[in-house]
Amino acid sequence: MPAPLSPEAIAAALPDLWSPRVISEVDDAYVKVARIQGVLAWHSHEAEDELFYVLRGSLRIELEDDVVELRAGQMWVVPKGVRHNPVADEECLVLLIERKSTRHTGDVVIDKTRSIAEQLGAMPPGAGER
Template sequence: MSDDVRNALSALSNISEHWQPHRLASINDYDLKVVKLQGEFVWHTHPDTDELFLVLSGELTIQLRDRDVILGPNDVFVVPKGVEHCPKAAAEVQAILFEPQGTVNTGHVGGSMTSNLRELG
């Protein structure tokens, strides 16, 4: 089944836009997404699901209303469901997200930064 092997770093090299997740793989009812992040996102929540961030490169700050969580390479953080958060990155970050299929990146707020989940070719 070597045709099913996916390389996260290779997939990231094909992504040109920030804040636009791409599905790398699916497991049960969850998607493993790769994404490049830079700048500040929007404050939002995911009312029905937790959201896992795994930073591969760079430094990502996940702003919460009561504190900032700073992630570096190989760090993992789970934003609990319903917790308002706003990711930001001064320089480009490459990351993996793990969340249920159908989760919208802007959560409950929508807007111009909402992504249509892209498939990697």
């Protein structure tokens, strides 16, 4: 039987910012973690919702007509089709739940965009197995 995972420890061990890592699967969704800081990009996911859960730090999700502020222990779901821009003024660790079809930066491609193959890459040393 696989060992329990610590999403916060795995996210903290990630070497690169804005590079989500798949740590598990639930039916047709991936459970991912990321270490983030700064600004990602304005984008949307036309056919998929995106759940953000803050493990450590704080996250601001800018929307075209609003802003959602999240602190550790809080979550929010970006509804499908809603343009958003995740921003972390200081380092933040997040857990994401997304359909397996969800592209990292949705409808835009930037230097921070990661493919699903990259997100399925090896876990950081000592982080356990998927």
